Amino acid sequence: MKTAMRYLLLGTLALTAVLSASVLAQSSSGDEKLDKIRAKWKPGGAEMIPQDVLTMFPCHSEELPCGKIAPPPVEKVTFKGPLEGDAKRGEAIAINVRYGNCVACHSLPGHEGGTIGPSLSDYGKRGMPLDYIYQRIWDVRVFNPNAFMPIYGPNRVLTDQEIRDVMVFITSSK
Amino acid sequence: MANSIRGRAEINADGVTHIRLLINHPMALERRDAGGQVIAAHFIEEIKASHNNEVVFQGLWGQAVSQNPYLSFQLLGAKKGDRVTIGWRDNKGESDNAEVTIS
Amino acid sequence: MQTHRRSVLRALAGLLFVRLPASLALLAPLRALAAWPKAAFDASSSADVLDQLFKGKTVQSSDAVQLEAPDIAENGSVVPVTVQTSLKGVKTVTVLAEQNPRVLVAQYSLSARSAAPVSFRLRLGKTQDVVAIVETEDGKLHKASKNVKVSLGGCGG
Amino acid sequence: MKGALLAAMLCVVPVLAGAQVQHDYLPGREKVVPHVSGDEQFSNTYRYWKDADAVRKSKAAGLQSRDVNFKDFRWLEKSFDGEAKVDMGREVFHRKAKNGKSCASCHGENGEKLKGVYAKLPKYNAKAGRVVTGPTQVKLCAKANLDEDWPENTKNNSLLDLYVASLSDGVPVAVDVSKGPMKEAFEKGRDLYFRRTGHFHFACASCHTGVATTSFLRGQRPSTFFGDAAQYPIYHFPYRLPGDDVEDIFTLQHQIRSCQMLSRMLPGEEGSPSMTAIEVFLKATSNGYPMSIPTQQYNMSTDYLKKEAGN
Numbered sequence: 001m002k003t004a005m006r007y008l009l010l011g012t013l014a015l016t017a018v019l020s021a022s023v024l025a026q027s028s029s030g031d032e033k034l035d036k037i038r039a040k041w042k043p044g045g046a047e048m049i050p051q052d053v054l055t056m057f058p059c060h061s062e063e064l065p066c067g068k069i070a071p072p073p074v075e076k077v078t079f080k081g082p083l084e085g086d087a088k089r090g091e092a093i094a095i096n097v098r099y100g101n102c103v104a105c106h107s108l109p110g111h112e113g114g115t116i117g118p119s120l121s122d123y124g125k126r127g128m129p130l131d132y133i134y135q136r137i138w139d140v141r142v143f144n145p146n147a148f149m150p151i152y153g154p155n156r157v158l159t160d161q162e163i164r165d166v167m168v169f170i171t172s173s174k
Numbered sequence: 175m176a177n178s179i180r181g182r183a184e185i186n187a188d189g190v191t192h193i194r195l196l197i198n199h200p201m202a203l204e205r206r207d208a209g210g211q212v213i214a215a216h217f218i219e220e221i222k223a224s225h226n227n228e229v230v231f232q233g234l235w236g237q238a239v240s241q242n243p244y245l246s247f248q249l250l251g252a253k254k255g256d257r258v259t260i261g262w263r264d265n266k267g268e269s270d271n272a273e274v275t276i277s
Numbered sequence: 278m279q280t281h282r283r284s285v286l287r288a289l290a291g292l293l294f295v296r297l298p299a300s301l302a303l304l305a306p307l308r309a310l311a312a313w314p315k316a317a318f319d320a321s322s323s324a325d326v327l328d329q330l331f332k333g334k335t336v337q338s339s340d341a342v343q344l345e346a347p348d349i350a351e352n353g354s355v356v357p358v359t360v361q362t363s364l365k366g367v368k369t370v371t372v373l374a375e376q377n378p379r380v381l382v383a384q385y386s387l388s389a390r391s392a393a394p395v396s397f398r399l400r401l402g403k404t405q406d407v408v409a410i411v412e413t414e415d416g417k418l419h420k421a422s423k424n425v426k427v428s429l430g431g432c433g434g
Numbered sequence: 435m436k437g438a439l440l441a442a443m444l445c446v447v448p449v450l451a452g453a454q455v456q457h458d459y460l461p462g463r464e465k466v467v468p469h470v471s472g473d474e475q476f477s478n479t480y481r482y483w484k485d486a487d488a489v490r491k492s493k494a495a496g497l498q499s500r501d502v503n504f505k506d507f508r509w510l511e512k513s514f515d516g517e518a519k520v521d522m523g524r525e526v527f528h529r530k531a532k533n534g535k536s537c538a539s540c541h542g543e544n545g546e547k548l549k550g551v552y553a554k555l556p557k558y559n560a561k562a563g564r565v566v567t568g569p570t571q572v573k574l575c576a577k578a579n580l581d582e583d584w585p586e587n588t589k590n591n592s593l594l595d596l597y598v599a600s601l602s603d604g605v606p607v608a609v610d611v612s613k614g615p616m617k618e619a620f621e622k623g624r625d626l627y628f629r630r631t632g633h634f635h636f637a638c639a640s641c642h643t644g645v646a647t648t649s650f651l652r653g654q655r656p657s658t659f660f661g662d663a664a665q666y667p668i669y670h671f672p673y674r675l676p677g678d679d680v681e682d683i684f685t686l687q688h689q690i691r692s693c694q695m696l697s698r699m700l701p702g703e704e705g706s707p708s709m710t711a712i713e714v715f716l717k718a719t720s721n722g723y724p725m726s727i728p729t730q731q732y733n734m735s736t737d738y739l740k741k742e743a744g745n
Contacts, residue, residue: 428653
């Protein structure tokens with residue numbers, strides 16, 4: 001009974017989150033989903049992502065409403081230049097386990113990381129087009145639907161500016 | 175801190191006793207709380223093993239020894255059924271001791 | 278400075294002795310047991326620790342001492358370490374973690390009735406050299422060291 | 435510019451009431467069979483670690499390195515710390531309840547009647563009308579026969595769970611998923627394992643299959659899921675989940691929840707149908723692999739170093 005109540009509560013939370021995201025219009029960044037997440041959680045700190053943020057996304061459940069949330073649609077984006085950002089901030093985002101955590105799978109300039117993804121230590125030398133990098137971070141499924149990489153854009157893991165900061169950082173290596 | 179020591183002492187064919195100890199202790203590092211106040215460390219400073227009223231082994235520990243410490247060493251000149259006394263004392267003056275029978 | 282430190286030590290040793298619980302004090306101390314050397318445990322450099330414990334005697338690297346520890350520690354808060362030696366007449370075994378805020382980790386005193394290998398687990402703040410120093414009856418100091426990489430988990434576990 | 439871009443990208447998560455949702459899956463789930471040898475279709479490292487002998491031989495032949503062997507010696511060596519917990523579990527097993535009975539009253543002085551039982555869990559429990567895991571079985575049994583409240587994730591439950599599991603040490607895992615509710619649970623668990631969820635849009639399989647298991651995740655090497663469950667409940671120090679009092683014993687349910695939390699998925703409820711299904715899937719894909727209890731999560735002794743180096 002207690003469990004059922006909890007599911008109900010979680011479900012209501014998820015539903016409210018979803019409904020309000022579609023109904024409410026105004027917020028500080030102009031992006032309700034992002035505002036909703038960031039209002040409840042500040043990434044990069046000691047706190048782990050809270051449960052009421054996680055119920056906004058599909059979950060491992062046949063019982064909870066979040067188990068019936070469809071995956072976020074693939075988002076094709078275009079990058080508008082110029083690339084401006086803070087490499088220091090980008091680095092902090094990329095190496096923090098509760099932020100971008102790029103380093104879990106990639107080696108980065110100045111940081112030995114995982115080997116699941118390709119090393120980005122000398123990424124700046126490769127001269128990859130910025131719109132390609134931007135799309136890859138925003139939603140990698142455009143290139144490979146089965147890629148292991150998180151979808152930073154559609155799920156608002158990172159903001160547009162945060163992605164730019166990370167781009168400045170990884171392309172800074174010469 | 176009663177019953178904090180779990181130990182095993184096994185003698186082999188060459189008469190060497192292998193002693194393994196596990197002690198239930200927080201071994202807390204000195205740290206600061208959210209308000210910047212220092213929270214004192216709490217750790218075992220000394221551990222001793224005696225056999226036949228003779229101290230045969232002594233360990234002096236600092237804060238870097240892991241929580242719930244593990245220690246193993248070898249004892250010579252003992253026989254099966256003998257008892258080894260283990261005792262520890264921490265920086266707050268707490269202590270415990272226990273006997274381990276050689277098997 | 279040295280004298281001052283030693284007198285502090287002596288005073289501390291006195292305090293510690295008083296604090297010894299009866300159960301421990303009853304054990305007959307056959308060998309001269311060392312008191313807990315506060316200054317050495319508080320020292321933040323290897324040189325200071327060696328100065329405190331061995332009065333600056335020279336330390337020689339030796340193949341007769343083996344320090345076993347993992348190349349990569351999966352968890353810096355429990356790093357298993359074993360010190361083994363083929364040397365005879367071992368008096369003490371000392372373990373240092375050179376990059377920890379407090380360098381001295383542990384010192385073990387052996388008698389004629391106890392022997393290496395000595396195993397225990399320690400905390401490493403970051404990737405660094407762990408050093409074992411074996412002191413023999415003749416007063417010589419023999420050293421072995423091993424670099425232990427403290428790995429960071431990809432998912433923070 | 436930025437406003438327009440964001441507006442274009444603004445997506446609303448649709449909830450389709452009643453309708454079947456099309457989930458995202460990583461490829462490969464149809465290849466999974468309920469046996470440890472199924473790993474040949476994935477990381478294909480099973481031959482190196484299929485038993486202690488295989489590990490030793492491949493080491494001696496220089497075939498095996500840490501690059502391919504993630505079922506290394508810590509999985510095969512008994513944990514000294516874990517044994518202390520097993521001893522504590524044995525004490526709980528013999529502790530008399532108010533009605534004068536203990537676990538030993540029915541299960542035998544040394545748990546003789548429970549030998550090999552844990553290797554077959556999770557199992558369909560007709561009385562409860564559902565598939566139950568080890569800790570849930572402990573809870574139900576303690577309530578029915580001793581009138582003790584020992585729910586999952588509490589000290590006595592975890593200690594007993596570990597003790598009972600230790601009675602199956604060395605027994606090959608044998609979870610029957612050939613029919614009925616167990617078959618359903620296995621298939622559901624397999625689906626969930628490969629389904630992408632959460633903030634990162636990850637599946638369990640993102641890290642714990644094929645490519646990832648032979649690569650580094652920063653300093654860690656993710657394991658293939660085949661064979662893993664044979665080591666659970668595991669001694670896991672010094673990590674525990676918030677709110678638990680479990681004596682550093684990590685059950686499979688803990689492990690799943692811990693993975694979910696760290697990879698930004700909603701952690702499931704202990705014993706819920708979905709979490710049980712994932713456990714059934716993990717345990718059944720260890721079928722044929724010997725249970726090793728108690729073992730530990732981290733290398734906590736240097737014994738394994740010698741064994742890796744030589745013989």
